[in-house]
Amino acid sequence: MDIPLEKHKGKIRTVELRKESPSGLAIGGQDCLALHLFEGSYPNKPVIAWEITDTDPSKWLGDVRKPYKDVLGDPVGWAKMVREEHGAKIICLNLIGTDPNKDDKSPEEAASLLKNILSAIDIPVIVKGPGPGEKQNDVLAACAEAASGQSCLFAAAVEEQYKTLVASCMAYGHALVAETPIDVNLCKQLNILISDMNLSLDRVVIDPLTGGLGYGLEYTYSVMERIRLQALGGDEMMQNPFICFIGDEVWKVKEVKADDPAWGDREKRAILWEIATATSLLYSGADILVMRHPEAIKAVNEAIDDLMKG
Amino acid sequence: MALTGLQIFKLLPNTNCGDCGVPTCLAFAMKLAAKRVELSKCPHASDEAKAALGEASAPPIRKIAIGAGENMATVGEELVMFRHDKTFYHKTVIAPLLHDNNNAVDEAKTLSSIVVERAGEVLKIDAIALQQSGDDGEHFAKTAQAISSETGLPLILISGDPDGMKKALDLVGDKRPLVYPMVNENFDGMTAIAKEKGVPIVVAGPSGLDGLIERVKKVKAAGVEDIVLDPSSKSLAGSLRDQTLIRRAALQADIKDLGYPTISGALSGGDSSCKSSIASIAAICKYSSFLVIEDFQPWQFLPLLTLRQNIYTDPQKPLQVEPKIYPILEPDESSPLLVTTNFSLTYFMVSTEIDDSEVPSHLLITEAEGQSVLTAWAAGKFSPEIIAKAVMESKIEERLKHRNLIIPGYVAMLSGELEENLPGWRVHVGPQESADIPAYLREEWPQIASSPAGDA
Ligand code: B12
Ligand code: SF4
Numbered sequence: 081m082d083i084p085l086e087k088h089k090g091k092i093r094t095v096e097l098r099k100e101s102p103s104g105l106a107i108g109g110q111d112c113l114a115l116h117l118f119e120g121s122y123p124n125k126p127v128i129a130w131e132i133t134d135t136d137p138s139k140w141l142g143d144v145r146k147p148y149k150d151v152l153g154d155p156v157g158w159a160k161m162v163r164e165e166h167g168a169k170i171i172c173l174n175l176i177g178t179d180p181n182k183d184d185k186s187p188e189e190a191a192s193l194l195k196n197i198l199s200a201i202d203i204p205v206i207v208k209g210p211g212p213g214e215k216q217n218d219v220l221a222a223c224a225e226a227a228s229g230q231s232c233l234f235a236a237a238v239e240e241q242y243k244t245l246v247a248s249c250m251a252y253g254h255a256l257v258a259e260t261p262i263d264v265n266l267c268k269q270l271n272i273l274i275s276d277m278n279l280s281l282d283r284v285v286i287d288p289l290t291g292g293l294g295y296g297l298e299y300t301y302s303v304m305e306r307i308r309l310q311a312l313g314g315d316e317m318m319q320n321p322f323i324c325f326i327g328d329e330v331w332k333v334k335e336v337k338a339d340d341p342a343w344g345d346r347e348k349r350a351i352l353w354e355i356a357t358a359t360s361l362l363y364s365g366a367d368i369l370v371m372r373h374p375e376a377i378k379a380v381n382e383a384i385d386d387l388m389k390g
Numbered sequence: 391m392a393l394t395g396l397q398i399f400k401l402l403p404n405t406n407c408g409d410c411g412v413p414t415c416l417a418f419a420m421k422l423a424a425k426r427v428e429l430s431k432c433p434h435a436s437d438e439a440k441a442a443l444g445e446a447s448a449p450p451i452r453k454i455a456i457g458a459g460e461n462m463a464t465v466g467e468e469l470v471m472f473r474h475d476k477t478f479y480h481k482t483v484i485a486p487l488l489h490d491n492n493n494a495v496d497e498a499k500t501l502s503s504i505v506v507e508r509a510g511e512v513l514k515i516d517a518i519a520l521q522q523s524g525d526d527g528e529h530f531a532k533t534a535q536a537i538s539s540e541t542g543l544p545l546i547l548i549s550g551d552p553d554g555m556k557k558a559l560d561l562v563g564d565k566r567p568l569v570y571p572m573v574n575e576n577f578d579g580m581t582a583i584a585k586e587k588g589v590p591i592v593v594a595g596p597s598g599l600d601g602l603i604e605r606v607k608k609v610k611a612a613g614v615e616d617i618v619l620d621p622s623s624k625s626l627a628g629s630l631r632d633q634t635l636i637r638r639a640a641l642q643a644d645i646k647d648l649g650y651p652t653i654s655g656a657l658s659g660g661d662s663s664c665k666s667s668i669a670s671i672a673a674i675c676k677y678s679s680f681l682v683i684e685d686f687q688p689w690q691f692l693p694l695l696t697l698r699q700n701i702y703t704d705p706q707k708p709l710q711v712e713p714k715i716y717p718i719l720e721p722d723e724s725s726p727l728l729v730t731t732n733f734s735l736t737y738f739m740v741s742t743e744i745d746d747s748e749v750p751s752h753l754l755i756t757e758a759e760g761q762s763v764l765t766a767w768a769a770g771k772f773s774p775e776i777i778a779k780a781v782m783e784s785k786i787e788e789r790l791k792h793r794n795l796i797i798p799g800y801v802a803m804l805s806g807e808l809e810e811n812l813p814g815w816r817v818h819v820g821p822q823e824s825a826d827i828p829a830y831l832r833e834e835w836p837q838i839a840s841s842p843a844g845d846a
Contacts, residue, residue: 083639118631298700302474334825344688352693359671379664386626
């Protein structure tokens, strides 16, 4: 029998996070399509980042508040809990409290929190700003400086606002997330702009923008496959690992919130909504999945282990 | 191997009669080679040509249908590895697994009664897989018959007992179930039964695709063509490998013995349903035509069927609804007016929530090339000008005695400019998520309606 195995010209870059720590991680590095261990090499497993917030996430649904009820509003305790009790390998610190429309916390406050988290746990940290705007630049710049030399991953650079973050990451030795709205060309374009500023693309992770299950997932799924095919085909401006922010997209939708008896147990359904969004994007190429519910994370981690046994 | 245009041409009469709708035999041969026309269009092709071409012109993955009537389920005929190249064609058939020793008939009835409409598609279970547990073939057959007549759903019959299978097919063979022989020793007997009844059969591989191909050759030699492949993968990783290679073999390597739809089983593994859920997700994303799910739970229904809906939608064009005013629950001159875009998912979300609110309303849908609210806004297709124009052109003014317009919460920023474009109107920012529309219409609308500023 002669079924062709596919060898590709291109290879995904390896992005190293928290390299100086024994619990540092490398992301990416594969030379084949998502999870295709049977025809390529996959030096690094996809990982799940536990999302934690700098301030009590009052908008989070009860299901994802309950498991963390003792540590909501105590981000350092929260980080330690997911590390020590759940064996987290990486976390995502979402600085929602710095949003001018929420608690409007200062950049300095965010920076000192990040420092405290980095000394409390030895795993890599993804730092997510409050979203595009002046505040984002100030917050991420202060955090990048405070975490100098700890190779964190900062989110996110967007086409309209990337220069300050690129400069901070260059100055203080961090990696960054390049976010574009579900579009192959925009993704490539932003990577070009970033590398034109001389930040090595070994320090860039692509956020293709996540549509949740039932709310645009199919667009994200396909744009990831297309970007990956182009990268493996040899396009050097696309050869970066992917990050997908799952939690935010999942935990707000109707099918997760609604108590319709015909739809079966609501909490189990909600957890499966997160599992399904994450798992399908794992199959389309995600290298980092940012998630919320411990049971969903456990299930997807088991799947990753199974897939990585080859 | 697929034949080239010239090879096909040599098999045609070369009379250039044009009856096929193409001026010359050569041109017809070229089209045939490109699979853009079928041989049956040439009324003069010899039997020899038909035999030679039959195989070459068949779709690379055979079409298989199970069941009868309106619930018939069709799989196969896929043409691509990636959904962005062309829509995945026949959706994965989702079949919960039941055992004939339990209340299989009642369970089947319950499962088949779950029906949810989502984004204009009716989601429901496609088939029932029934497994014979003991050696009472009679009971298996009767259970199959009862499920078939109670639910009308196509069946996947799983058994290692040729006698039970035969009895079942005597009762439901005309409903074209899929035969799944469980124990390999009985395989020849099962093949003979499937052939006799003219129903499709699952060929399960011992291990590896080479072994699977050997089995397929045997079954074909026995005269059965309607085959479904079970690569008997042992893990998630094995399943991804096997499913990918089978599809690649059919589409790219022209390996005819693997040119069939596939089946995957999501077995619960006892401890939790997470494992079966994940195996199901993998099967839907990666090429399974049939998915048999053990211990299927109602809460798995929406996530799994929504995923299938997502993966199988046409990636080129978003589903759209017609831009116009939709009356919901018989609204009158004092009912609220809400506006959104013509993306069918958006329309569906908003209209069901209005329906749930029990507040009769007018829903204005604008032309936005089928894009969601924020996508359309970002692309300039849901601008204050466009919305204002849609309001004016709808002539809704003539049917309303108030001048209040409710816009989606996510586009709060356009309310000021929209008011400027709509003299005499007041623009109200609704909630961001449609799930909050019922509370909004019940609690906030009465206040808006009673405030004098918005009167006509
Ligand atoms: C899928 C998607 C796409 C798909 C298109 C899908 C489609 N048919 O619309 C594609 C890939 C094509 C796309 C393209 C673009 N996109 Co886009 N896309 C998304 C994504 C991931 C999901 C959108 C979606 O389907 N939502 C589901 C529907 C149901 O939501 P909805 O319509 O908003 O409806 C909800 C509510 O608004 C509410 N609601 C709706 N109507 C009403 C009415 C009333 C009265 C009320 C009260 C409530 C209400 O109910 C619904 C359920 O809660 C979002 C990000 C995200 N995660 O949400 C980005 C997003 C919308 N896209 C964005 C952008 C920028 C674009 C592009 C302009 C990018 C570009 N430069 O090319 C293009 C524009 C297209 C073009 N060039 O013509 C941005 C918008 C930025 C902004 N906030 O300003 C977003 C937010 C991503 C981001 N964060 O950058 N996109
Ligand atoms: S109908 Fe057949 S014989 Fe006539 S032109 Fe077409 S291919 Fe040739």
